Amino acid sequence: SQLKIKKQQQDVMGFLAANKIEFEECDIAANESNRKWMRENIPEESRPATGNPLPPQIFNEEKYCGNYEAFFDAREDNAVYAFLGLTAPPGSKETEADIEKEA
Incomplete structure (x- = not known):
């Protein structure tokens, strides 16, 4: 539903x-070229079996990171920076988790 999508978008942002x-929100409802770009840049294996992928879809520049469920799972695992293809800042939960894994 639209409300669910809006809540997920607000959660991510x-x-x-x-x-x-830093992030940029791209409106796909009002902008056909954004919608076309999103659909073309989601890898085949990440697309739904039927229909089109629904927002929010998360990218780092041109690189597809995943959908809301993948973002949510990464957040639960303290792995959002890795999910986004970013280096976790010192002192973050993700950096601390990485240090514990290496110890």
Whole structure:
């Protein structure tokens, strides 16, 4: 539903803003070229069996990171920076988790 999509978008953008991760929101409802770009840049294996992929879809520049479920799982695992293809800042939960894994 539209409300579910809106809540997921707000969840992703709220997390990024709270963690001072720069992002750009691209409206696919009002912008046909954004919608076309998103659909063309989601890998075949990440597309739904039927229909078109629904927002939010997360990219780092041109690189596809995943959908909301993948983002949510990465956040639960303290692995959002890796999910986004970014280096976790010192002192973040993700950096601490990586240090513990290496120890």
